[in-house]
Amino acid sequence: MFPLQNSVLILIFVCFLTKLSHCVEFTFELPDNSEDCFYEEIKRNTSAYLEFQVSAGGQLDVDVMLKDPQNRIIYEQKRATFDSHQFTAETTGIYTACFSNKFSSFSHKFVYVDFQVGDEPALPGIDEHATVLTQMETSSQSIHKSLNEILDAQTHHRLREAQGRKRAEELNERVWWYSSLETAAVLLIGIAQIFVLRNFFTDRKPSQAHYGRL
Numbered sequence: 001m002f003p004l005q006n007s008v009l010i011l012i013f014v015c016f017l018t019k020l021s022h023c024v025e026f027t028f029e030l031p032d033n034s035e036d037c038f039y040e041e042i043k044r045n046t047s048a049y050l051e052f053q054v055s056a057g058g059q060l061d062v063d064v065m066l067k068d069p070q071n072r073i074i075y076e077q078k079r080a081t082f083d084s085h086q087f088t089a090e091t092t093g094i095y096t097a098c099f100s101n102k103f104s105s106f107s108h109k110f111v112y113v114d115f116q117v118g119d120e121p122a123l124p125g126i127d128e129h130a131t132v133l134t135q136m137e138t139s140s141q142s143i144h145k146s147l148n149e150i151l152d153a154q155t156h157h158r159l160r161e162a163q164g165r166k167r168a169e170e171l172n173e174r175v176w177w178y179s180s181l182e183t184a185a186v187l188l189i190g191i192a193q194i195f196v197l198r199n200f201f202t203d204r205k206p207s208q209a210h211y212g213r214l
Contacts, residue, residue, distance in 0.1 A: 023114070025112075025113070025114045026113055027111065027112045027113070028113070029109070029110055030109045030110070030111050031101065032106055033101065033104065034100075035098060035099065035100040036098070038115070039094050039096055039097075040115060040117060041094050042093070043092045044090065044092045047088050047089075048086070048115070048116065049114075050075070050084065050086075050087075050097060050113075050114070050115050051082075051083075051085075051114040052083065052099070052111060052112065052113050053081065053082035053112045054081050054082065054109050054110070054112075055110045055112055055162050055163045055166070056166040057110055058104055058109060060081045060163070061109075062100065062101055062109055063077065063099070063100035064097070064098070065098045066085065066087075066095065067096045067097075068089075068091065069091055069093025070091070071096075074087060075087070099113075112159050
């Protein structure tokens with residue numbers, strides 16, 4: 001999976017399970033008024049899964065479009081925060097996933113993407129025989145499935161934690177600026193009051209009138 005533009009990749013995790021099954025997870029920065037596209041070659045009748053989530057930036061929204069090798073739109077979302085889409089490739093070729101932030105003129109976004117192609121292979125030795133699975137093999141499958149669910153849950157919790165931390169930092173920055181402006185205003189008002197009070201209690205000398213000689 002390769003980007004169309006040179007984006008700032010914050011986190012990238014690629015796992016190749018087999019020749020027919022692999023997954024790509026990464027988080028990238030999407031600048032304002034821009035669009036980034038990623039490409040993935042998928043064979044016919046292969047299942048694929050696309051998931052995204054905007055973790056930080058603006059209103060946490062982005063436009064998403066998924067196209068097949070014939071440039072036909074098979075999935076589209078406007079100003080979405082998170083969503084997922086599972087599909088089966090009808091033809092072999094390059095599939096394109098585009099993320100657009102063109103509707104935003106000043107805020108950049110951080111987008112998490114999880115693109116999985118193919119079914120996850122079974123545990124070694126599980127499908128090598130046609131007999132009924134033993135209790136240990138069944139338990140191994142159950143544990144393997146639970147571990148995958150835990151990994152997905154941890155990923156989503158990390159994204160929510162990053163999103164909350166970003167909001168807290170923005171709120172802290174706003175409070176800091178507000179407190180600074182408020183402190184400066186109080187100091188200016190205090191200084192102005194001091195000058196006004198000094199003018200009230202300062203003795204003014206009477207003006208000397210000049211009289212001409214008669």
